[in-house]
Amino acid sequence: MPVRVQTEDFDVGAEIARLREGNPKVGAVASFVGIVRDLNDGDAVATLTLEHYPGMTEKSLEDIVAQAQQRWDIYDALVVHRVGTLQPLDQIVLVVVTSAHRGESFRACEFLMDYLKTRAPFWKKEVTPQGSRWVEARASDDTAADRWS
Amino acid sequence: MPVRVQTEDFDVGAEIARLREGNPKVGAVASFVGIVRDLNDGDAVATLTLEHYPGMTEKSLEDIVAQAQQRWDIYDALVVHRVGTLQPLDQIVLVVVTSAHRGESFRACEFLMDYLKTRAPFWKKEVTPQGSRWVEARASDDTAADRWS
Amino acid sequence: MKPNETHTTTVRILYFARLRESLGKGEEELVLPDGVATVGALADFLRQRGDAWASELGAGKAVRVAVNQDMASPDTEIKGGEEIAFFPPVTGG
Amino acid sequence: MKPNETHTTTVRILYFARLRESLGKGEEELVLPDGVATVGALADFLRQRGDAWASELGAGKAVRVAVNQDMASPDTEIKGGEEIAFFPPVTGG
Numbered sequence: 001m002p003v004r005v006q007t008e009d010f011d012v013g014a015e016i017a018r019l020r021e022g023n024p025k026v027g028a029v030a031s032f033v034g035i036v037r038d039l040n041d042g043d044a045v046a047t048l049t050l051e052h053y054p055g056m057t058e059k060s061l062e063d064i065v066a067q068a069q070q071r072w073d074i075y076d077a078l079v080v081h082r083v084g085t086l087q088p089l090d091q092i093v094l095v096v097v098t099s100a101h102r103g104e105s106f107r108a109c110e111f112l113m114d115y116l117k118t119r120a121p122f123w124k125k126e127v128t129p130q131g132s133r134w135v136e137a138r139a140s141d142d143t144a145a146d147r148w149s
Numbered sequence: 150m151p152v153r154v155q156t157e158d159f160d161v162g163a164e165i166a167r168l169r170e171g172n173p174k175v176g177a178v179a180s181f182v183g184i185v186r187d188l189n190d191g192d193a194v195a196t197l198t199l200e201h202y203p204g205m206t207e208k209s210l211e212d213i214v215a216q217a218q219q220r221w222d223i224y225d226a227l228v229v230h231r232v233g234t235l236q237p238l239d240q241i242v243l244v245v246v247t248s249a250h251r252g253e254s255f256r257a258c259e260f261l262m263d264y265l266k267t268r269a270p271f272w273k274k275e276v277t278p279q280g281s282r283w284v285e286a287r288a289s290d291d292t293a294a295d296r297w298s
Numbered sequence: 299m300k301p302n303e304t305h306t307t308t309v310r311i312l313y314f315a316r317l318r319e320s321l322g323k324g325e326e327e328l329v330l331p332d333g334v335a336t337v338g339a340l341a342d343f344l345r346q347r348g349d350a351w352a353s354e355l356g357a358g359k360a361v362r363v364a365v366n367q368d369m370a371s372p373d374t375e376i377k378g379g380e381e382i383a384f385f386p387p388v389t390g391g
Numbered sequence: 392m393k394p395n396e397t398h399t400t401t402v403r404i405l406y407f408a409r410l411r412e413s414l415g416k417g418e419e420e421l422v423l424p425d426g427v428a429t430v431g432a433l434a435d436f437l438r439q440r441g442d443a444w445a446s447e448l449g450a451g452k453a454v455r456v457a458v459n460q461d462m463a464s465p466d467t468e469i470k471g472g473e474e475i476a477f478f479p480p481v482t483g484g
Contacts, residue, residue: 011162012161012162012165012166013160013161013162013163013165014162016161016162016182017161020184024186024187024188024237024238025186025187025188026184026186027183027184027185027186028181028182028183028184029181029182029184030179030180030181030258031179031180031181031182032177032178032179032180032251032254032255033165033177033178033180034176034177034251034391035169035175035176035177035178036176037173037174037175037176037249038173038174039173039174050390051314051315052390053312053314053364053367053383053385055367056364056367056383059367060367081390081391088173089173092391093390093391100186102181102183102259102262103293105181106181106255106258106259106262109179109255110251110255113251113255113391116390116391117388117389117390117391118388119369119388120388120390120391121314121364121383121385121388121390122388122389122390122391123314123315123316123385123386123388123389123390124389124390125315134315134316134386134389135389136387136389137360137386137387137388137389138389141391144252183484199483200407200408201483202405202407202457202460202476202478204460205457205460205476208460209460230483230484241484242483242484262484265483265484266481266482266483266484267481268462268481269481269483269484270407270457270476270478270481270483271481271482271483271484272407272408272409272478272479272481272482272483273482273483274408283408283409283479283482284482285480285482286453286479286480286481286482287482
């Protein structure tokens with residue numbers, strides 16, 4: 001399964017190793033890890049809670065992975081996204097892509113992150129000294145995703 | 150030290166964890182792993198031997214990292230490159246970049262790989278069923294590096 | 299779900315994130331009122347409940363809708379039996 | 392290295408990869424011949440050794456040169472005391 005939504009943390013090294021295991025045609029692995037920062041929009045962040053839409057979230061991530069597979073000459077792709085309550089320094093999301101040459105895995109990895117950010121149903125709520133608030137969607141994320149269309 | 154040239158293998162997960170350790174401003178980690186493939190230019194590859202220019206190689210890698218630091222708003226960058234004799238499935242090179250937002254670490258990571266490929270003194274020799282041969286430089290790598298100038 | 303659910307005029311409505319909190323519920327079953335045959339008409343109907351419903355689903359609020367877990371638009375038809383979700387723009391990753 | 396090395400007319404020449412193998416040596420010390428004051432002139436001098444030297448450093452061969460570990464061109468001046476490296480286009484990563 002190229003897609004997982006889970007509350008547990010993930011092991012980046014183990015996930016990369018598993019994705020390319022036994023495929024000697026893989027010459028390139030691009031990966032991305034998203035992490036909770038202690039500051040967002042100028043306010044200290046104590047915790048970040050991620051909500052998703054069970055069923056649709058997995059479906060939309062699988063669809064995004066399938067699009068990447070169609071657009072680039074890649075071998076495998078993995079998306080792991082955590083939900084629940086996290087703290088600064090915690091890992092949120094992992095995207096890994098394998099390919100023969102580096103250009104394809106870089107492109108596909110960034111595409112997966114851009115599409116995931118704007119299309120997969122996840123929502124973030126932050127707890128700050130000013131109380132808790134739902135994170136607003138960013139126009140810059142829409143711009144990033146629009147590059148691929 | 151953001152740059153290491155070594156014969157030993159590296160642990161991707163541990164390197165990523167170390168690079169971002171204790172910096173709660175890091176929201177994004179982009180990384181790339183290059184791996185020995187069992188096939189190159191149509192021929193089976195039994196082993197790949199990497200030679201470098203001790204002193205100049207480290208210096209040129211440090212210079213490339215410094216350029217990335219100047220061009221993008223990133224926190225830290227790491228380059229680990231192996232030398233000596235490797236086999237298919239072995240890891241060759243690791244590049245990791247940390248930043249607040251994902252665009253910067255993706256850009257800098259790809260820049261580091263493109264520049265490393267065309268500017269850092271490393272040379273590859275392959276052993277194939279046709280005997281051993283020095284790998285030829287690729288025009289596509291020059292093209293990739295030229296994007297950044 | 300009942301096997302004949304697609305032939306009823308009942309829909310299952312889900313609310314996520316800010317909407318779930320403001321509306322005070324995460325899901326409900328609703329018998330489609332007469333004349334409600336699109337996502338847009340359903341939103342109009344829900345807005346008539348007033349208060350948070352009027353403001354959260356009102357003009358100027360960015361609300362996304364999915365029908366049977368596919369992104370939908372106000373024109374998307376609904377016949378009954380669907381799972382319909384209302385949520386704010388996504389902020390994952 | 393001797394402290395006064397930069398005042399001699401000796402250079403240390405390094406050869407890497409295919410060049411090291413073809414030329415049969417990885418390094419040598421050379422007293423700069425009269426009139427050899429640039430990288431290009433040094434390459435001309437080495438080519439006169441004939442055989443592999445003529446072909447590996449000859450026209451049509453892509454050879455890179457570094458002086459004191461910085462990339463150099465045929466015009467780069469040398470005075471003695473430098474570390475000069477000849478190597479093929481790089482293929483790392």
